Amino acid sequence: MEMMGKSNLVPVTHKSNNMSPFIIGGVVLGGLVLVCIFGGLLFIGLRRRKPKPVETSEWSPLPIFKGSSHGYSKTPSKEGTITASPVPNLNLGLRIPLDEIQLATKNFDKKLQIGKGGFGTVYQGTLRNGLKVAMKRSQPGSGQGLLEFQTEIMVLSKIRHRHLGSLIGYCDERLEMILVYELMEKGTLRDHLYNAKLPCLSWKQRLDICIGSARGLHYLHKGASGGIIHRDVKSTNILLDENLVAKVADFGLSRSGPPDQSHVSTGIKGTFGYLNPEYFKTQQLTEKSDVYSFGVVLLEVLYARPAINPALPREQVNLAEWGMRCKNKGLLDQIVDPSIRDQINPNSLRKFAEITEKCLQEDACDRPGMGDVAWDLEYALQLQQTAVVQEPLEDSASNVNGMLSLHVIQHLPSTNIEFEGDDMSIIKEDESDSVPSASGVFSQLKMDEAR
Known part of the structure; x- marks a missing residue:
C-alpha cells in the first residue's frame, strides 16, 4: 500500500510540472491585455478632459491693454456643467465666466441697461478689477446672431487700433452669447447729434471725430490682416x-479678404439709408461700400438729422439724396445744423462738402479710399483752424494779405501724414514723394479753395 501510494504521487507531480508554462503564459498574456485595456481607457479619458483647461485657465484682454492689470482667473460655474460653446476651439484666452458677468451687471439689472440693438441688449458694469465695461447680450438660447457673435470675436481678436473698438472678452456659457467691450463713456456719435440733453458738438469736434473714424476704417481696409x-x-x-x-x-457683419477683392453677398446686410446703390443692384461688396456709408455719416454730422426720416416730405426722406440735391443747388450753407452754422469757415465747409460728394458717388470706382478721405478731412480742419487764427488780423488791412498766405502755408497738411499711435501713414497716391515748393503749395491751395 505504501508503494502504491508513492507510485501514485509521482505521476501527479510530473503532470503538474508539464502544465505550469501554459498557466504562467496565460497569466502573463491576460495581464498584458488588462494593461492595454487600462491604457486605452486612460488615453480616451485624457483626450476627453483635454479641453477643460480652457474652461479653467486664466484669460487676458487683447494686446491694447498691455501694461494694465486686467487679468482674471476663471472659476467653474456653480452647476459644474459644461455646455457646447458657440465659439469652438478658438483658445483666444478671452472667455469670461458668466458668474463674473452676472456680478458686474447685478444679474442684468435693467437700471444698468444703456442700449439695445440688432444683436441684443447692452449693459454697463464694472469687473472685479475695477475695469468699466459694456456688455452686449443676445437673447439667451435664441441662437440668433450666432454668426455675428463669432465674426466679432474673430475680427477684434486680430486687430488693434486707437480708433477701433476693443474687445475685452466674451462669454458663451449656458447658451449665453455675451460680448464685453471697453466702456465708451460718451456714447454714440448719433446721441450727440440728435439728443438735445447732451452738449452740442462744435464744428472742430465734429471734424476731429470724422477724422478719427476715417483713420480707423482706413486701418481696417489696408492695415488689418x-x-x-x-x-x-x-x-x-x-x-x-x-x-x-x-x-x-460693431463688427458683427464684417467680411475679410484682400483689399481689392469684391464679395458677392447672398443677402442684403447693413442699415437702410447707408447702403450704396450698387450693392442693391449687383450685391457686390467692397471697401468702397464702407466709403459710401461714411459719406452718409458726414452728412449726418453736417445736418444733424437721421439718414432716413419717414416723417419728412418725400423728397427729404433719404438724407444722401436730399443732401446732394441741396449742394448742387447751392443751398448747403442754409441747411447746415443751426447750432454750428456761425462757427464754420466757408472754405472748410466747401472742402467738407466736396469730400462728402466724392464718397457718395454712385459708381464705386469714382469714390476715394478711406486714406484720401482722412487726408481731405485733415485739410478741412486746417482751413477751419487757419480761419480762427486769422480773425484777430482782419481789422488790419495792411497785414491781412501777407499773413493769410503765411498762415495757410504753415497749416497746410503735408502729402505724407504720420498718424499718431498705431495709425498708418497716408500717402496721396496721385502725388510724388518730392516736397513741393512754397509757391507750388500756395497755388494748389488757391485752386482747392476756389472749388
Whole structure:
C-alpha cells in the first residue's frame, strides 16, 4: 500500500510540472491585455478632459491693454456643467465666466441697461478689477446672431487700433452669447447729434471725430490682416470715449479678404439709408461700400438729422439724396445744423462738402479710399483752424494779405501724414514723394479753395 501510494504521487507531480508554462503564459498574456485595456481607457479619458483647461485657465484682454492689470482667473460655474460653446476651439484666452458677468451687471439689472440693438441688449458694469465695461447680450438660447457673435470675436481678436473698438472678452456659457467691450463713456456719435440733453458738438469736434473714424476704417481696409470690410458704418457704430476720441465699433457683419477683392453677398446686410446703390443692384461688396456709408455719416454730422426720416416730405426722406440735391443747388450753407452754422469757415465747409460728394458717388470706382478721405478731412480742419487764427488780423488791412498766405502755408497738411499711435501713414497716391515748393503749395491751395 505504501508503494502504491508513492507510485501514485509521482505521476501527479510530473503532470503538474508539464502544465505550469501554459498557466504562467496565460497569466502573463491576460495581464498584458488588462494593461492595454487600462491604457486605452486612460488615453480616451485624457483626450476627453483635454479641453477643460480652457474652461479653467486664466484669460487676458487683447494686446491694447498691455501694461494694465486686467487679468482674471476663471472659476467653474456653480452647476459644474459644461455646455457646447458657440465659439469652438478658438483658445483666444478671452472667455469670461458668466458668474463674473452676472456680478458686474447685478444679474442684468435693467437700471444698468444703456442700449439695445440688432444683436441684443447692452449693459454697463464694472469687473472685479475695477475695469468699466459694456456688455452686449443676445437673447439667451435664441441662437440668433450666432454668426455675428463669432465674426466679432474673430475680427477684434486680430486687430488693434486707437480708433477701433476693443474687445475685452466674451462669454458663451449656458447658451449665453455675451460680448464685453471697453466702456465708451460718451456714447454714440448719433446721441450727440440728435439728443438735445447732451452738449452740442462744435464744428472742430465734429471734424476731429470724422477724422478719427476715417483713420480707423482706413486701418481696417489696408492695415488689418487680409483687409476687412466693416459693412455697417453708421453714426450709432461710432463711439466716443470720455475725451470724445472716436472709435468704430460693431463688427458683427464684417467680411475679410484682400483689399481689392469684391464679395458677392447672398443677402442684403447693413442699415437702410447707408447702403450704396450698387450693392442693391449687383450685391457686390467692397471697401468702397464702407466709403459710401461714411459719406452718409458726414452728412449726418453736417445736418444733424437721421439718414432716413419717414416723417419728412418725400423728397427729404433719404438724407444722401436730399443732401446732394441741396449742394448742387447751392443751398448747403442754409441747411447746415443751426447750432454750428456761425462757427464754420466757408472754405472748410466747401472742402467738407466736396469730400462728402466724392464718397457718395454712385459708381464705386469714382469714390476715394478711406486714406484720401482722412487726408481731405485733415485739410478741412486746417482751413477751419487757419480761419480762427486769422480773425484777430482782419481789422488790419495792411497785414491781412501777407499773413493769410503765411498762415495757410504753415497749416497746410503735408502729402505724407504720420498718424499718431498705431495709425498708418497716408500717402496721396496721385502725388510724388518730392516736397513741393512754397509757391507750388500756395497755388494748389488757391485752386482747392476756389472749388
